[in-house]
Amino acid sequence: MRLLASMAAPMAAMTFLAAGAAHAQVTPTAPPQMAAAPSANALAGKTFLATNAKAPGVVTLPSGLQYKVVTSGPKTGPSPKLGDIVKVHYEGKLLDGMVFDSSFARGKAAIMPADGLIQGWLEALPKMKVGDEWTLYIPSELGYGPRDMGEIPPDSVLVFRLQLIGMLAVD
Secondary structure, three states, X not given: OHHHHHHHHHHHHHHHHHHHHHHHHHHHHOOOOOOOOOXXXXXXXXXXXXXXXXXXXEEEOOOOOEEEEXXXXXXXXXXXXXXXXXXXXXXXXXXXXXXXXXXXXXXXOEEEEOOOOOHHHHHHHHHOOOOOEEEEEEOHHHOOOOOOEOOEOOOOOEXXXXXXXXXXXXX
16 A cells, blocks of 8 residues: 555656646647648639630629539529429539540439538529529538549539429428
8 A cells, every 4th residue: 555655646646747748749849830832732723713704705703603604594494492303404624624424424313312412502592593504613611621522522512503493392
């Protein structure tokens, strides 16, 4: 018992010293947090969007989303709302033209909830009418942002050909 008691004080001091030493070593020498430099994709995307904004027919929304109407459906046609199920044909590409997904290539339209999509689609779909076909230019922050999505590198601007075919009734 005396041996344990005699070891307790030095052990406590060593624990305190070790914790203090670790704090002293880490805190003063830790570099201040710096914002990461924009990636090459982010810079290329910003340049593309700035140039594209001046192209004929391109509309830029306050969020940065850009679109161009390719074909207009009936002006009195319905527009989807959040919670609706939409039937669409689409093709997604990167700025270099690489197609990463296409319902057109599969030969079958996609049916999906209008609220389970990337932010760029969430903003565009309610502005579309059934029968519309638009080209969307989606800034990275309205797409997948800095996440690596396999074929879609981080900070990628996405270009979608989006055709709103219809909406399905929701019970």
